[in-house]
């Protein structure tokens with residue numbers, strides 16, 4: 149990485165600084181982080197790594213090793229080609245809106261977070277850049293500010309109306325811990341958990357849905373319209389997640405889609421509480437059951453799964469694997485699996501074969517460890 153930075157941008161007399169941000173998984177609490185819900189994410193050891201150095205001009209230069217592409221920008225205007233650049237421009241835009249001066253810099257980046265896998269490569273890029281700019285231009289941002297700036301870049305500049313979960317965990321992740329985050333108040337606590345003879349791993353469906361971002365925004369709009377109708381009758385309700393689990397959905401005149409979205413949100417509350425309790429008391433069967441129930445709620449009620457991830461989860465359930473579910477925004481990407489470390493993994497070969505036969509696609513299996521959040525490398 150050092151070589152490619154200096155090859156692109158010149159001599160190492162003024163050394164560039166290196167920063168790294170992780171990917172994330174979410175154990176449970178899916179599609180509730182823009183509804184004031186509780187989420188349970190963790191940072192994992194896939195990363196986006198950057199090198200950065202001010203260049204004493206007003207020009208920004210970005211080099212992506214993965215795409216082998218160099219881009220030079222003077223004005224902060226959204227680009228259609230090379231959409232990864234919009235995450236960078238979105239961060240500069242947000243910092244300028246907050247009245248920070250961001251002089252020109254040179255940036256090279258590379259990483260191993262698979263794109264479109266639901267592991268938040270875009271949030272990692274937003275967070276690593278915001279963190280790095282805060283360090284090199286002494287902006288004195290704390291880790292929550294950094295997460296909020298990353299989210300605002302994505303909401304306002306890129307146009308995906310994501311919640312705060314991804315940027316928050318990438319900013320505040322801690323080795324061997326997940327975070328339970330209240331996305332309404334941003335209060336959070338770390339949970340160190342020991343899976344004993346069990347493990348989490350990921351199965352990547354290798355499905356990337358081209359309408360993912362627009363479908364995501366539609367789900368959010370449906371939840372907002374349901375909330376507006378509920379507030380007409382129950383004005384004290386601030387967030388959908390504030391409703392009691394046994395809220396009488398028929399008491400409000402909602403569309404079928406609004407009802408289904410609400411059913412997911414209401415049921416996810418209890419599953420999240422049970423999952424946290426299950427991790428603490430080492431009741432892994434309970435955790436697994438919550439993961440499966442969460443998946444089918446996301447599939448049938450929130451309608452953000454796809455035939456491929458449904459097939460993977462259904463197969464795992466038939467194989468009596470402890471638990472599994474799609475994670476992240478959905479419409480493809482990864483399935484998180486909770487399994488015995490020593491279990492007979494023969495099913496992997498069969499699943500890979502039947503998946504290829506059915507969908508003409510390969511599966512990838514990823515092991516990971518739970519890691520720290522964004523940091524400077526080498527200090």
Ligand code: GLA
Nearest residue numbers: 178179310311312313476477
């Ligand atoms: C994406 C978004 C998050 C969150 C998840 C679903 O990853 O970026 O904010 O909404 O989907 O839980």
